[in-house]
Amino acid sequence: MKKYEIIDHTADIGIRAYGKDLKELFLNAAYAMFEIMLEAIKKKSIFQKREHKKFILNKEGNNLEEVLVVWLSELLYLFSTEGLIMEKADIQKLDGSSIQAEVTGRMFSPDFYRIKTEIKAVTYHELEVKKAEHGYEVQVIFDV
Amino acid sequence: MANIWEGPLEKIDDxxxxxxKTYKSGMRVPGLIYADERLLKDIRHDRAAEQVANVAFLPGIVKYSLAMPDIHWGYGFCIGGVAATDVEQGGVISPGGVGFDINCGVRLIKTNFQYDEIKDKIKDLVYSLFNDVPSGVGSKGEIRVSEKEEREILVKGAGWAVQRGYGTEEDLECTEEYGAIAGSNPSAVSERAYKRGKAQSGTLGSGNHFIEIQVIDQLYDQEICDELGLRPEQVTLMIHSGSRGFGYQVCDDYTKSMIRCLAKYQINVPDRQLACAPLNSPEGREYLGAMKCAANYAWANRQCLMHLARKSFEKIFNKSWESMGMYLIYDVAHNIAKIEKHIVDGKEKKLCVHRKGATRAFGPGHPALPDRYKKIGQPVIIPGDMGRNSYLLVGTQKAMEETFGSTCHGAGRLKSRSAALRSIDVNKLMNELETKHIFVRAAGRGTIIEEAPEVYKDVNQVVDVVHNVGIAKRVCRMRPIGVIKG
Structure with a gap:
């Protein structure tokens, strides 16, 4: 099954993410967001030390869509302030009112990544988590 | 994307x-789009017009939900929209009606160089500006500020920079709101916004933000040009930037908290990105205070950027910026909400004018203008894409009467970024620009493609409309010769 795709929007960029369950949907949406922002490059030796970090997230929202926006916004915030690029996330709790997850990732370094696009924010525009044939899908528009 | 918007557009005039108002139940006022037949075709190609109708749902909106000829599809509000709400009649303020980049705006600086005099130095200048002005995603500035100073920026805006020696009092006089809007409330700003905005003062950012060296290639109003000291072939400098991560976070925080206000104040809007709260509510007042902080941050930022650019010129030409005549013409905001007085149906009203991708265009004599511009009206600066033109216009009385003293803000996007990346060859594009004697330096190759001229509407068509309809008056036109992109 396709994990996500990048979709067209005149001024901004959107994604459509898929998942067999909500956890997978949320993870794939996050991977899609990082794909818009970054491109991996190999300038330095692979033996160079790369810093890993772990963050605990605990966020709330009024419904699934809001929880998704809060989740992605938190990852965006961690990227812009700490430089965290999510690699794995262990989502312990996820429903229409909150998400709890342990996120691990690498720290941004210009030696390993090129920034493609600055995402300013995750928008609520025409956001809807839908039941699909093999699970769930969602479309998210980012302000870039 | 390929869908054509089929909603009703009644022709009032050309x-x-x-x-x-009958198009959708819930619209409180009609929508009004300024465009000619050619631009209208593009407008129908995305869902911007639907968004104009959605904005008409906002409580307290007066007269029309307006759209300028550069409108394009945004999220919630369209880009290029103007909406005024009546503060005393339950009017709302919406973070989405301002946008994430609060007080994104432009400033225009003149020089006393003629194109011929500096033609051979353009590359040096572009490299020098590119090195001296931090740009690109999340760029960090040379201008470091303490936390106490950051709070000061939020209140004093560009005045803070001038106090630090990055400019003059005259610069402030030539900035909308004199570079600092009153009533900012630093305690309404989250720690997260502080953290995201830290160390970004004096940085250009990325995307459509730029510094351009330009040449005046057409005069439209000789008298005003004389008044401003502008002549053909004169070199000018334009800076386009905003409030960076700070503003994004303020908008993000308040969009989230205002979604709860929709239920609390029983507001019915068709898109959550239109979340809003009455101006006379604690939430509305708090957002306004925080938004003003971000606006002031942006004015300080553009003042710092101009300072860095002046320094760069000083290095290349070994002269002071004053002796090169690098004086600010004006600085305008094009993503902002302002409390202003306007006449509605013969009565003066206190309105909250949202300009999202629209520029204030106050006519001659307006009390908000400095003495030097009382006679000609407020300078309006319209940046175009990097291959075509930019414009200087002035505000008009007609804009006061029709559009709450507002006009367009730029060319308006036509093609999505990903469509541009699929279809444009960067080497070919660079060659084309070079043939036109435009030298470009950007932090990323992707930016050059995403900002290619063909992804934008022709700014000349957009400006034709606002000039012909009279909601701004053409003064002169510039073309780019050197471009620095984030």
Whole structure:
């Protein structure tokens, strides 16, 4: 099954993410967001030390869509302030009112990544988590 | 994307099209789009017009939900929209009606160089500006500030920079709101916004933000040009930037908290990105205070950027910026909400004018203008894409009467970024620009493609409309010769 795709929007960029369950949907949406922002490059030796970090997230929202926006916004915030690029996330709790997850990732370094696009924010525009044939899908528009 | 918007657009005259209030139940006023037949075709190609109709749902909105000829599809509000709400009649303020990049705006600086005099130095200048002005995603500035100073920026805006020696009092006089809007409330700003905005003062950012060296290639109003000291072939400098991560976070925080206000104040809007709260509510007042902080941050930022650019010129030409005549013409905001007085149906009203991708265009004599511009009206600066033109216009009385003293803000996007990346060859594009004697330096190759001229509407068509309809008056036109992109 396709994990996500990048979709067209005149001024901004959107994604459509898929998942067999909500956890997978949320993870794939996050991977899609990082794909818009970054491109991996190999300038330095692979033996160079790369810093890993772990963050605990605990966020709330009024419904699934809001929880998704809060989740992605938190990852965006961690990227812009700490430089965290999510690699794995262990989502312990996820429903229409909150998400709890342990996120691990690498720290941004210009030696390993090129920034493609600055995402300013995750928008609520025409956001809807839908039941699909093999699970769930969602479309998210980012302000870039 | 390929869908054509089929909603009703009633022709009022050659430049004005109405979306009737009956189009959607819930619209409180009609929509009004300024465009000619050519631009209208592009407008129908995305869902911007639907968004104009959606904005008409906002409580307290007066007269029309307006759209300028550069409108394009945004999220919630369209880009290029103007909406005024009546503060005393339950009018709302919406973070989405301002946008994430609060007080994104432009400033225009003149020089006393003629194109011929500096033609051979353009590359040096571009490299020098590119090195001296931090740009690109999340760029960090040379200008470091303490936390106490950051709070000061939020209150004093560009005045803070001038106090630090990055400019003059005259610069402030030539900035909308004199570079600092009153009533900012630093305690309404989250720690997260502080953290995201830290160390970004004096940085250009990325995307459509730029510094351009330009040449005046056409005068339209000799008298005003004389008044401003502008002549053909004169070199000018334009800076386009905003409030960076700070503003994004303020908008993000308040969009989230205002979604809860929709239920609390029983507001019915068709898109959550239109979340809003009455101006006379604690939430509305708090957002306004925080938004003003971000606006002031942006004015300080553009003042710092101009300072860095002046320094760069000083290095290349070994002269002071004053002796090179690098004086600020004006600085305008094009993503902002302002409390202003306007006449509605013969009565003066206190309105909250949202300009999202629209520029204030106050006519001659307006009390908000400095003495030097009382006679000619407020300078309006319209940046175009990097291959075509930019414009200097002035505000008009007609804009006061029709559009709450507002006009367009730029060319308006036509093609999505990903469509641009699929279809444009960067080497070919660079060659084309070089043939036109435009030298470009950007932090990323992707930016050059995403900002290629063909992804934008022709700014000349956009400006034709606002000039012909009279909601701004053409003064002169510039073309780019050197471009620095984030």
């Amino acid at each position: 430049y004005r099209w109405r979306i009737p």
